[in-house]
Amino acid sequence: MLPLLPLDFETYYSDSYNLNNSTSYQEYILSPQFKIHGLAVYYPDGKREFRRDADVLLHELQSVYGNNLENVCIIMHNAMFDAAILKYKFNIIPPCIHDTMLMAKYLYGVDVKVSLKELAERCHLPAKLDLEFSKGKRELTAAEFAELRTYAINDVVITRELYGHIVPKILPEELEIINHTVQCFLRDAVKINKELLQLARHELCTQLINELGEIHPEEVSSDRQFAQLLSGALAETNRALAMKPGKNGMIPAISKNDPEMQNMLSDPDPLVRELVKARLLVKSKAQLQSRINYLIGTANLTGGTLPVFLKYHHAQTGRFAGGNGLNLQNLPVPGRSPVQILNDTARKIRQAIHAPAGYVFVAVDAAQIEARVLAWLTGEETLNTAFAAGKDIYSEFATDVFHEPAGHPRDSTPTEQRKGLLRKIGKTAILGLGYNMGVERFAEQLKSFIASSELCRSERELAALAYKIVHSYRAKYNNISTFWNRLEKAFRESICKQQHVRIGMLEISSNSEATWLQLASRRELIYRDCEIRPSEFQEITFYNTSGECESRIIEQQSIQYRNSTSLYGGKLTENVVQAIARDLLVRVILECEKAGIPIVLHIHDEVIACVPEVQAEQAMEKMIQIWRTVPQWAEGLVLDAEGVIGTNLAELK
C-alpha cells in the first residue's frame, strides 16, 4: 500500500480564460496565458504547505518518491487537469493517481454534482473557500498570496478527507480503472497526422462549393429557410412537405433519417434531389470540420499527440462517455453516408489518428456482447447454449420463424439472396427484441430494409410479419420475456416497501432517496428519486395475428426516476445488460494492462491497444483470450471476440 499524497495546483484564470468556456484541458494548460500561482501538498505525515516555487517543491518530492512519484499514490480532485500540468509543465507522469471527483461520480451516480464544493457539503466536510478574489490577477500581492494559501491548503485538506470518506465504499477495480482513465489522457500513444487533416479540410471545403452550385449554405442550414425552399420545390410538382410531430406541435420532416428525406435523395425532380443533398452536406460538414479543427489544434499544441479523454462512469449504466471537446466514441465511420465526400472525409479523419512509428493499434471487440449477456442473465439456456456451441443465432431464429433456410448469401441467385434477407431479419430481431420492443417499432425497423422485397407488399403484411416475429421471439425465448416482468415487479416491490429484494443474481434495495440495483460484479446502479405513478388507463392499438388493427384499454402503472424518466421491465433489463457489459469491458482493460498490453482507447465493446508492430499478433491472441475468459462472478456466460490490426483508426474498421 503506497502512501497517499494529495496535490492541488492553483493557476491563473479570468473571465475569458478559464476551463469552462469550452476550451480543452490541453488548450488551457498549453496556452501562453497559463500561469501557476502555486502548488498545495498534503504530506503523509500530516504536514501541509502551499508553495509558489512548484518546480522546487516537485524536485523535493521527486527525491523522496522517485522521478515520476512512483512510490506514492497521488490524490487529486479532477486529475485530468492537475496531472496534465504535471505532465506538460514538469514532465512527471505518476503511475498511480486516484481522482476524488471520478470516485464520487461512481459512488453517487451521474446526476449528482461532483465539484469539491458540493461534495464537501454532502459529506459534511469543511466548506470550500472563495476563489473569486484571484480572478483575473496574474500577479498576486503578498496578502493575496496568503489568502490563496489558505484557500489551497483548505482544498487539499478537503480532498484528503473526501478520499478517506469515499475510498472504503469503492470496489478496487474501479480505483484501477479510474487511474487507467487518467493514464489514457497522459499517454503519448495516439498520434495525429496534421497534413492529412489539412488536406481533408481543404477537399471538404472545395467539394462543398462544387456540390452546392447555386445554393447558399445558410439557406439550407437553417431549418426554417430550408423547409421553405424545399416546400417551394415540391410545390412545383404539386407535392407538399411531409410533417412529423415535434415537442410543440408539428414540425417539417427534414432530418437526415426521416424516410421522406431518404426517399428525396433519389427524387425524380433534380431540384429536390439537389436541395436534400445540399442539406445533408452542409449539416454534416460543420461537424466534420469542427473535429478536424480540434485535431489540428491539438496537434499544434502537443506536437502531434492526441490525449485520449474519456469521461469515467458518465452514463446511467456506468458506461464511459466522450468529452474535452471531442468524442472519440462517435467518430464517423466511412461508408455509412449517402454522400461521397462525407465518407472520404470520415475516412481521412480516422486515418489521421494513428499509432507512433514502429507501433500498431490492435482492436479487439466482443461479439454480440449484449445478446450473450442477456441470455446468461435471464437464464435463457436455449440461447446461451447456442452461443456456446458457436451457432449462427440470427439464421437459426429466422429459420425457426419462417420454416426455411437462412444464412449468409453465397451468390446473387434469388434463393441465396432470400436466405441473406431472412438472416438479416433474424439479426434485427435478436438485437432489437430483447428489451420488450413493441410490434409497431419493430415494424418500423424492418421497413428500412424489407420494404421492397416480396416479404411484404403492403403496410398490413408488414405489420402482420412484425407481429409474428415479435411473438415468436417472446415465445421461443420465454425466459427473457418473463425476466422483464420479474425485474419490474422486484423493482417496484423494493420501492414500495423500501425493502431488499433479490432477483437471481441481482439485488435491489431502496430508501427514501434512491433505489440501488446491485450487479453480480457488486457494482451498483443508482436510480434517484424513484416513484410509482398512479395507474393510468391508456388505449393501445396493435396488430393481431391476422394483421388486423385492434385496440384495447390497458391499465398502466409506471415507475419514474430523476426528472420523470420512466422505467419499465424492458428498460431496466437493458440497463442491467449494458451495465454488465460495461463491467466486462473494464475487466478486459485491466487484464490487458496486467498482461503488459496498454489499452489506449475503448468504445463500449471494443478495446484498442497500442503495441510494437512485432508483438501485434501475439497481443491480439492474448486480448481475444482475455475477452473469452469471464470473471468468476459471470460463470456460465459465453463470450467471443475478434480482432483487427492497423496503423490507424481507419484500418481498424
Add this chain to the structure above:
DNA sequence: AGATCGGAATCTTTCGAATG
C-alpha cells in the same frame, strides 16, 4: 437506449436610455 457536439431557436437576464 446511452452519450457528445454544434447550430438554431427561444427564454432569461442585464443594462442603458427614455419616460412619467
Add this chain to the structure above:
DNA sequence: CATTCGAAAGATTCCGATCT
C-alpha cells in the same frame, strides 16, 4: 427616482448528426 422598454448578451432547450 422608479418604471418601462428594447436591445444585447447569456443561458437553456430543442433538434439533428454521429457512434456503440
